[in-house]
Amino acid sequence: MTKFLSTSIFFAAAAAVAAPVLADxxxxxxxxxxxxxxxxxxxxxxxxxxxxxxxxxxxxxxxxxxxxxxxxxxxxxxxxxxxxxxxxxxxxxxxxxxxxxxxxxxxxxxxxxxxxxxxxxxRARIVYASKDRVADGEVTTYEDLADPKWKGRICTRSGTNAYNVALTSAMIEHHGEEGAKTWLEGVKANLARKPQGNDRAQVKAIWAGECDISVGNTYYMGKMLSDEEQKEWADSVRIVFPTFENAGTHVxxxxxxxxxxxxxxxxxxxxxxxxxxxxxxxxxxxxxxxxxxxxxxxADALVSGWGEFTADDVNLMTLAGNRSQALKITEQVDFDG
Missing domain, CATH: 3.40.190.10 (Periplasmic binding protein-like II)
Structure with missing residues (x-):
């Protein structure tokens, strides 16, 4: 019989037998x-x-x-x-x-x-930008990431990561499948290295001078600032809240x-x-x-200090419906190749 440990990790067989139902x-x-x-x-x-x-x-x-x-x-x-x-x-x-x-x-x-x-x-999907090598206002939209001016300057995790797939799904919603595919091709052409690591690894790469901007989730800034080693990475970047053209910031x-x-x-x-x-x-x-x-x-005072943004108002279930298309075009452009 499956036994639950209150708010702690437990391990059980996949086909577990139901636990007793208690009133409270x-x-x-x-x-x-x-x-x-x-x-x-x-x-x-x-x-x-x-x-x-x-x-x-x-x-x-x-x-x-x-x-x-x-x-x-x-x-x-x-x-x-x-x-x-x-x-x-x-x-x-x-x-x-x-x-x-x-x-x-x-x-x-x-x-x-x-x-x-x-x-x-x-959590917003934002841009981490080098304080030393990226000027204020140099990147304002997700569409900007495909601009050739960023050639060799972008780091990101795998294009098939759930967070990036959701962003691509949103791009499909705003620009159609072909528009999103063209955007992915442009971003890939601007990569400084093969997609790898997690969101924090991209900020570390900016700190190390391997790239100038990366895409990541807002909450990683808080996590890095709370870590003695990673605080130096976080201090090397600032958060930018891009938007879709004529829309809001992806969340x-x-x-x-x-x-x-x-x-x-x-x-x-x-x-x-x-x-x-x-x-x-x-x-x-x-x-x-x-x-x-x-x-x-x-929000927490630290989070509020990162600035304000207007969230994209597309219902997230709509984006979930674009997921298979997003994965398909990510593979078509061989984004991780």
Missing amino acids: EVNVYSYRQPELIKPLTDAFTAETGIKVNVAYLKKGMIERLEAEGDRSPADMVLTVDISRLAGVVNAGLTQPVVSDSINENVPAQYRDPENHWFGLTT NVSGVALTKAAPNKENAIKMMEFLTSPKAQEIYAKANFEYPVAPGTE
Whole structure:
């Protein structure tokens, strides 16, 4: 029988047998790190008395839920990136939640039109620019990244990484598949090196003089500034919030969904309502240097200090629908080659 360890890592077989249903608990499958979830689960339990059991997974969430079927002990999934949220929904593993409080706290572009998932925090896909080698205003749009003036000056992680695929999906939404393909070809022509590493590795490359700009998520700046070694990398760059031409800055989300099986459905909905509340979103956003989505909530002072931006208003589920096209054109241009 699967045993959950409250807010700690546990390991179990993929085809786990359902755990006993207790009146005062809720079971969560999460791709997020334990240190990011614990402040939230502790606050929820303190407020409601409901115990939270979290299974921290590195991969295979969809496969696990499919294997467990109706006997799954999971009530909720909590993850990052719209493609992962949409993947769970499209696999038929979730159910809609109708809640006035959730809808009040989560703007329309950050929730599924059919109410299967809801965003909790956002992160912008921004440009890290060398303070020494890139002038203010030299890059203002994502389209700028394909300009030949950046030849040999851009670093990025793999084009098939989920965050870059989401950005390409947004480019498809704004410019069509052919326009996005032309853009990818232009960006590839401007790369200083073969795509590699994570977002922080690109900032390190700028610090080392290997390139002048990179694409990354905002929250990595907070993580680097909190690390003694990486602070020097972070201090060598500034954050630029590019936009799409005639649109806003691309953002992605962390989000939550109610599973189809949900043995503790009532408790799970209570937790979803709590997670989308301003109180919980501020806790969550501060823990990972992200932006809360609830109107009137504030980001951490460090995050606010990076400047203001207007988020692109395209519903993220629309971008998830472009994912297969985005992967296709990324492979067609051999972006990582």
